[in-house]
Amino acid sequence: RFGLPHLLRQAPVATHRSKGLKYRKKIDTETCDNLKVRPNSVVESMLPAKPGHVLNTDTLDFSRNYVGDRGLLAVLEIVQRSPQITKLVLTENGLRNAAIKALVTVAVKHPGICSIDVSDNYISEGAGKALEVLLKENPRIVELGFSNTKIDVDCRLRLKDLVALNEANMRD
Numbered sequence: 001r002f003g004l005p006h007l008l009r010q011a012p013v014a015t016h017r018s019k020g021l022k023y024r025k026k027i028d029t030e031t032c033d034n035l036k037v038r039p040n041s042v043v044e045s046m047l048p049a050k051p052g053h054v055l056n057t058d059t060l061d062f063s064r065n066y067v068g069d070r071g072l073l074a075v076l077e078i079v080q081r082s083p084q085i086t087k088l089v090l091t092e093n094g095l096r097n098a099a100i101k102a103l104v105t106v107a108v109k110h111p112g113i114c115s116i117d118v119s120d121n122y123i124s125e126g127a128g129k130a131l132e133v134l135l136k137e138n139p140r141i142v143e144l145g146f147s148n149t150k151i152d153v154d155c156r157l158r159l160k161d162l163v164a165l166n167e168a169n170m171r172d
Contacts, residue, residue, distance in 0.1 A: 036070065055082050058112070061089040069099040076106045079113075087115040091145070100127035104134045107141070117145030128155035135162035142167045 042065045060079065067075060072095060079085055088107070095103075100123050107113050116134075118127070128151040135141055144163050146156070 055084070058084050059087040059089070060085055061087075062093055063089045063091040063117075065093065067093040067095070069094070069096055069102075072099045073102060076102060079106055079110065083111045085110070086112050087143075088113060089117045090121070091117050092120040093118075095121040095123060097123055097126035097130070101130045104130040108134050108137045110138070112140075113138075114140045115143035116141065117143075119145045119147040119149065121149060124150035125152060125155060127151065128159065131159055132162060135159065135166060139166045139169055142170055 042062065055078070060075070062075065067090065072090070072093070079088065088103075090103070095118060100118060100121075103116070103118070107116060118131075123146075127149070128146075131144065131146065131151075132155070135144065142163065144159060146159065151159070
């Protein structure tokens, strides 16, 4: 577990805004400070408005929205607390191998995730090996996108074979 209590920082909330926005701002400030990341309004808009509530979606789509390696740690904190998440889209997020390894650490134990897309990130062999571990240890992963990455051909073939195996096992 990453021990990240919350997500991103926003400017102080005006008194006319709802309590839900104040709650999000409090959550966001603490995590942003801990991770030394800048605010991301797209991520903030996905947070529940009240304590104890869960996200009202099964898909987290951050495509073409720069999250970066440290920002992904904050996103993963949300994922850990959201068992209903089935799809995670992280295309074009500026992620590198270390971020994918952190993603695998969370996704390998997650009860709901079955689809992950990390296409268009600067990831290579290290990330590919981590994704292989994920596919072997979490047979619920039946979709994995990794196009436009630096993962070598042999590893790509192994990943595709593991996805196909997971798909076949889910049908049985």
